[in-house]
Amino acid sequence: MEMVIxxxxxxxxxxxxxxxxxxxxxxxxxxxxxxxxxxxxPSVEILRSLQRQFGxxxxxxxxxxxxxxxxxxxxxxxxxFMVLRTARQAEGGLIFGETHVFAGSGYVISVxxxxxxxxxxxxxxxxxxxxxxxxGEDYVLYAIMDFVADDYMPIVEAMEKQADAxxxxxxxxxxxQRTIAAIAGLRRDLLRLRRASAPMLDVCNRFEHFxxxxxxxxxxxxxxxxxDHVIRINESLDILRDVVSDAFETYxxxxxxxxxxxxxxxxxxxxxxxxxxxxxxxxxxNFEYMPELKQPWAYPLVLAAIAIVCTVLFVRFRxxxxx
Numbered sequence: 001m002e003m004v005i006x007x008x009x010x011x012x013x014x015x016x017x018x019x020x021x022x023x024x025x026x027x028x029x030x031x032x033x034x035x036x037x038x039x040x041x042p043s044v045e046i047l048r049s050l051q052r053q054f055g056x057x058x059x060x061x062x063x064x065x066x067x068x069x070x071x072x073x074x075x076x077x078x079x080x081f082m083v084l085r086t087a088r089q090a091e092g093g094l095i096f097g098e099t100h101v102f103a104g105s106g107y108v109i110s111v112x113x114x115x116x117x118x119x120x121x122x123x124x125x126x127x128x129x130x131x132x133x134x135x136g137e138d139y140v141l142y143a144i145m146d147f148v149a150d151d152y153m154p155i156v157e158a159m160e161k162q163a164d165a166x167x168x169x170x171x172x173x174x175x176x177q178r179t180i181a182a183i184a185g186l187r188r189d190l191l192r193l194r195r196a197s198a199p200m201l202d203v204c205n206r207f208e209h210f211x212x213x214x215x216x217x218x219x220x221x222x223x224x225x226x227x228d229h230v231i232r233i234n235e236s237l238d239i240l241r242d243v244v245s246d247a248f249e250t251y252x253x254x255x256x257x258x259x260x261x262x263x264x265x266x267x268x269x270x271x272x273x274x275x276x277x278x279x280x281x282x283x284x285x286n287f288e289y290m291p292e293l294k295q296p297w298a299y300p301l302v303l304a305a306i307a308i309v310c311t312v313l314f315v316r317f318r319x320x321x322x323x
Contacts, residue, residue: 003046005038005112006123013134015127021046025053028106034136037109038119047111054107057081064100067113071199073206079104082141082203084148085196086116089155094189096196101144108140122147138215142222145204149229152197156236159193162186163243170251173258183248190244194237201230268322272313276306 009017009027019027024035039046044065051061060081063069069083082101087094097116102109110119122143126133133139163186169179204227208220279302317323 003040003042005040005118006120007035007037008123009033009035010133010136013130013132021049022053024050024107034106034108034140036123036140037107038123039109039111041113042111050102050109054102054104054109055079056102056109060102064102064111067098067100069098069100071196071203073203084145084200084203086114086148087152087155087193087196088115088117089158093185094155094192096192099144099148101141103137103141105137108137110144117147117151119144119147132219135216135219138219139222141207142219142226145200145207145223145226146229149197149200149226149233152193152233153229155193156233156240159186159190159240160236163240163247166244166247167250170247170254179251183244183251187241187244187248190237190241194234194241197230197233197237201227201234204230264322268313268317271317272310275309275313279306 004021007019007021007024008015009019009024011030011033017027019035021037024037027033028035037050042064047056047061047064050056051058057074057076057079060074060076063081063083071085072083074081080101080103082103084099084101086097086099088097089095095115097112097114099116099119100111100113102111112119126140126143162182166179166182166186169182204223207215207223208227283302314323
């Protein structure tokens with residue numbers, strides 16, 4: 001995939017030029033202009049070029065090159081460096097990526113790492129709202145954050161459906177290893193998504209309350225809207241974790257109850273079978289003198305005694321619910 005996805009210049013909320021990477025700083029020198037550069041896993045040379053043009057902080061550039069960062073917002077004078085974790089639902093589970101954003105007066109540089117959605121739709125949405133895009137860099141930052149947060153919502157909805165299916169499955173008498181695997185997988189995905197979304201709340205709070213030169217008061221309510229989305233996502237994830245934990249506890253209780261029922265049934269039948277086994281054991285011993293063996297009624301009497309005792313035990317155990 002090409003490293004430089006897009007490099008465009010904007011003025012008064014409208015896209016006015018497609019730029020070469022080395023021309024970004026010269027375009028953004030004039031008031032009312034800014035550049036938006038979109039990169040995908042860029043090389044060191046590309047980031048160093050942008051660092052020289054816009055004075056990007058060395059630590060932020062190193063983070064953007066290494067990736068594998070937790071969501072955060074770092075301020076460097078009049079500029080910032082933001083890290084967001086993106087997520088996508090796949091057949092084998094969740095796939096995470098990262099978006100790093102450099103922003104300052106006159107520029108927004110988004111750097112994607114891993115399996116992340118393209119920001120072409122974000123760029124198009126911003127360009128379709130020139131009045132808002134006229135605010136400049138701060139509105140672009142909001143649009144990127146809102147896009148990442150909105151991508152979490154379909155994942156949460158899919159997880160809610162999985163949780164509902166698990167709740168029904170644990171009540172089934174045929175519950176087995178597949179349900180346990182589903183519980184374990186959902187718990188793992190919930191934890192991973194929570195780790196990605198929870199720090200984003202702190203990022204939103206800092207945007208709403210911190211004063212930065214290129215963050216206009218008109219745009220701050222939009223950051224509050226993103227924060228509300230993130231709060232709702234985190235609350236949904238917390239509720240789902242409780243639901244899955246309750247489903248697992250229900251499964252364990254039902255499994256223990258089923259095991260107890262089987263144990264009681266085995267114990268009941270073992271007690272019934274112990275009677276003929278004990279009598280047969282007695283008569284199986286090699287005694288020389290057993291007078292009743294010579295009586296014609298001895299054999300039917302022993303069988304009748306065995307049948308009566310076993311029947312009494314069977315009726316008693318059935319009433320107790322053991323059989």
